[in-house]
Amino acid sequence: MKRRSLLKAIAAGSATTFMGPWATNHVWAQSAQKKPLVVGLTMDASGQYGASGGEERLGAMMAIKEFNEKGGVLGRTIEALHMDTETTPATGSRVAERMITRNECAFLVGALHSGVANAISQVAQKYGCIFLNTNSSSPTEAGKDCHRTKFVWDGNGTNFAHAIVKNAMKVSGKNWVLLTNDYVWGHNTSKATRALVEANGGKIMDELLIPQNTRDFSAYLIKLQQLKPQVVAAAVGGDDIKALRRQVVQLKLNKNFAFINNQQDWPDVYGLGPEEIFGVFGTNWYYRLDLPGVKEFVDKYQKAYPGVQIKVPGNVYYNGYMATRELLRAVERAGSTNNIKVIKELENLKVPARERMQHFDAYMNPTTHQIQQTIYMATYNDQPAEKDDIFKILASTQPQEAEDKDAPAACKLESYEATPTYEV
Amino acid sequence: MQAGKLRGDADVRSLTLDFLLNLLPHVVNGLSLGLLFALIALGFMLIVGVMEVINLAHGSLFALGAYVALSLMGTSTSAGSYVMALVLAPVAVAAFGLLLELCMRRTYGRDPLYGLLLTFGAALVIEELIRAVWGARERTLAIPEAISGAVLVGDLIYAKYRFFACAVAAALILALWLFIEKTRVGAVIKAGAHDSEMVRALGYNLSRLRMGVFALGTALAAIAGIIMAPIWGIRPHVGVDAVVPAFLIIVLGGVGSFWGAVIAGILVGLVVGLTGAYASEWSLMSMYILFILVVTFRARGLFGRKSALDT
Numbered sequence: 001m002k003r004r005s006l007l008k009a010i011a012a013g014s015a016t017t018f019m020g021p022w023a024t025n026h027v028w029a030q031s032a033q034k035k036p037l038v039v040g041l042t043m044d045a046s047g048q049y050g051a052s053g054g055e056e057r058l059g060a061m062m063a064i065k066e067f068n069e070k071g072g073v074l075g076r077t078i079e080a081l082h083m084d085t086e087t088t089p090a091t092g093s094r095v096a097e098r099m100i101t102r103n104e105c106a107f108l109v110g111a112l113h114s115g116v117a118n119a120i121s122q123v124a125q126k127y128g129c130i131f132l133n134t135n136s137s138s139p140t141e142a143g144k145d146c147h148r149t150k151f152v153w154d155g156n157g158t159n160f161a162h163a164i165v166k167n168a169m170k171v172s173g174k175n176w177v178l179l180t181n182d183y184v185w186g187h188n189t190s191k192a193t194r195a196l197v198e199a200n201g202g203k204i205m206d207e208l209l210i211p212q213n214t215r216d217f218s219a220y221l222i223k224l225q226q227l228k229p230q231v232v233a234a235a236v237g238g239d240d241i242k243a244l245r246r247q248v249v250q251l252k253l254n255k256n257f258a259f260i261n262n263q264q265d266w267p268d269v270y271g272l273g274p275e276e277i278f279g280v281f282g283t284n285w286y287y288r289l290d291l292p293g294v295k296e297f298v299d300k301y302q303k304a305y306p307g308v309q310i311k312v313p314g315n316v317y318y319n320g321y322m323a324t325r326e327l328l329r330a331v332e333r334a335g336s337t338n339n340i341k342v343i344k345e346l347e348n349l350k351v352p353a354r355e356r357m358q359h360f361d362a363y364m365n366p367t368t369h370q371i372q373q374t375i376y377m378a379t380y381n382d383q384p385a386e387k388d389d390i391f392k393i394l395a396s397t398q399p400q401e402a403e404d405k406d407a408p409a410a411c412k413l414e415s416y417e418a419t420p421t422y423e424v
Numbered sequence: 425m426q427a428g429k430l431r432g433d434a435d436v437r438s439l440t441l442d443f444l445l446n447l448l449p450h451v452v453n454g455l456s457l458g459l460l461f462a463l464i465a466l467g468f469m470l471i472v473g474v475m476e477v478i479n480l481a482h483g484s485l486f487a488l489g490a491y492v493a494l495s496l497m498g499t500s501t502s503a504g505s506y507v508m509a510l511v512l513a514p515v516a517v518a519a520f521g522l523l524l525e526l527c528m529r530r531t532y533g534r535d536p537l538y539g540l541l542l543t544f545g546a547a548l549v550i551e552e553l554i555r556a557v558w559g560a561r562e563r564t565l566a567i568p569e570a571i572s573g574a575v576l577v578g579d580l581i582y583a584k585y586r587f588f589a590c591a592v593a594a595a596l597i598l599a600l601w602l603f604i605e606k607t608r609v610g611a612v613i614k615a616g617a618h619d620s621e622m623v624r625a626l627g628y629n630l631s632r633l634r635m636g637v638f639a640l641g642t643a644l645a646a647i648a649g650i651i652m653a654p655i656w657g658i659r660p661h662v663g664v665d666a667v668v669p670a671f672l673i674i675v676l677g678g679v680g681s682f683w684g685a686v687i688a689g690i691l692v693g694l695v696v697g698l699t700g701a702y703a704s705e706w707s708l709m710s711m712y713i714l715f716i717l718v719v720t721f722r723a724r725g726l727f728g729r730k731s732a733l734d735t
Contacts, residue, residue, distance in 0.1 A: 219696070
């Protein structure tokens with residue numbers, strides 16, 4: 001055989017082998033077997049929030065696995081279909097459109113970037129498909145960008161600001177500088193922080209807008225050195241906050257000012273050195289909360305995902321899990337995948353603290369579609385019980401105290417009648 | 425009235441002085457940022473300028489350099505292990521670059537799109553390779569104790585490591601220039617870029633020459649990756665952060681122009697640094713605005729060779 005022919009044969013063989021496992025045909029005879037319920041996971045695998053996207057996917061997959069182990073939901077097994085939303089709103093729209101129109105996804109779950117979440121939710125609302133915003137925290141998500149079909153599961157910038165700002169003003173001072181990631185979450189989170197600081201007699205000396213994907217913060221840090229604020233409040237996320245933390249430590253600026261990060265996602269600090277986890281920050285869950293169920297939850301994660309680099313679950317995983325679990329429970333209670341029935345179930349959702357593994361009961365606000373939950377203020381744990389025990393929880397705030405009071409006025413949910421019926 | 429005018433003049437002078445004192449740290453920062461940008465673009469410029477191949481894998485090789493250094497250093501913060509990583513990792517990446525160059529041989533002399541597609545594919549493969557070997561999570565390359573910490577001069581607070589990084593960048597720029605301009609091999613490389621047939625006719629092995637240039641270009645990408653790792657952090661897609669400014673800088677400076685790339689790097693650094701301080705939301709966009717402005721009025725870049733179309 002000539003060399004070229006051999007190469008062609010190898011190539012053809014490889015292509016056949018490669019294509020084999022991917023070509024699957026789903027033919028479902030409704031009478032013999034119920035059609036699986038497909039949940040579309042609209043989660044980032046690349047871009048600024050790529051690392052967190054992987055974590056929330058594991059959370060959603062865990063909830064799906066638990067349901068499948070007890071026979072699925074409404075007698076239907078649950079399948080997960082993931083597509084990378086690339087931390088890009090346009091990709092989010094495309095993925096949502098495709099999942100609904102081509103892949104017949106019953107529900108969409110997942111978002112980190114608020115611009116992406118907003119883009120997905122517009123498509124979902126157009127078709128009436130329920131979308132769970134698991135981890136994106138712009139106050140606008142449950143405010144002016146709310147939708148009848150969208151439910152928000154993370155605490156937002158305003159909730160975290162309520163939990164942190166007053167205390168930081170008492171402890172550190174009244175002259176603040178805001179570092180704001182230049183997109184919807186950063187803007188709205190800093191807006192909430194600014195309002196609280198000014199309402200309590202503080203002063204915003206300056207607000208530095210940081211474009212997404214900034215890797216060099218030297219100009220901002222020199223500016224901070226010139227401004228000499230007492231408190232620096234950052235609303236910076238994903239890969240950007242990792243680079244920022246690293247460069248602040250290199251300049252030892254963490255010793256000059258009090259630093260606050262509105263919300264600190266676990267994948268964004270996991271693996272950083274102890275010095276780099278400086279300041280005070282908000283979170284809605286920690287893997288060493290001394291509450292019933294937490295240890296079992298962590299064990300389950302470690303057993304299911306032994307090879308992952310993040311060895312213990314964090315808030316992003318938790319939100320992915322909780323959102324998916326509550327959705328599937330709502331489907332069970334509704335006895336249907338009909339969107340309006342499931343929406344009504346979710347709107348009346350109340351989850352006892354024990355089931356949420358938080359300190360206080362959580363409840364869905366039916367006028368904003370955001371779950372109201374315990375918010376924690378944390379800092380670096382200088383006396384860790386084990387390697388991953390890097391947070392020290394300083395305080396917990398009740399959902400009612402952390403609630404975003406402006407959200408109900410800003411949120412105009414579409415009526416049930418104006419929401420298309422959707423049932424897959 | 426005279427006294428009032430004098431007081432007014434003094435106020436203006438004081439304000440101007442304040443402004444200049446405020447500006448100075450940002451100018452210094454911009455210049456050092458510029459040197460780092462030039463360092464990032466150096467290997468890219470060499471391969472484009474000499475081989476006329478747009479190496480889209482430059483960013484991935486940048487990341488690979490950082491990861492190999494990470495494996496060599498572990499968590500050590502000793503200067504010895506850092507220097508060892510700074511020497512050995514580029515050698516390892518250059519060896520990888522040689523393999524890539526072997527794959528590229530079939531694209532020489534053909535439509536540049538072939539080379540572009542091949543290096544784009546290589547970039548994806550390298551990024552996935554990194555994910556498979558080192559995982560997807562953020563990693564940190566430790567700074568040696570001797571050059572960690574900050575220096576505070578007036579309002580300029582600066583990491584000692586950045587001074588070191590700038591010194592390395594300046595030294596590499598100078599060394600590369602001396603190599604290309606003042607050595608016999610450099611002369612052959614330049615001649616090969618200008619007229620490959622003539623170089624062959626004179627008995628030089630052009631294939632070996634190209635291999636050498638490509639290996640040097642990839643080694644420079646790796647060095648830039650190692651130098652930038654403590655500042656930017658390391659993640660599989662960190663190369664994207666490098667390849668975009670590198671591409672912009674060589675086009676801005678003029679493809680094939682050594683000093684064009686260096687000056688463009690410094691200009692980009694200055695623009696990014698100053699907008700970061702005074703119009704922060706424009707800091708990333710500013711480099712693209714600069715690029716558009718230059719290319720609009722001077723399509724071949726600041727120091728690019730004049731083409732027949734310009735006459």
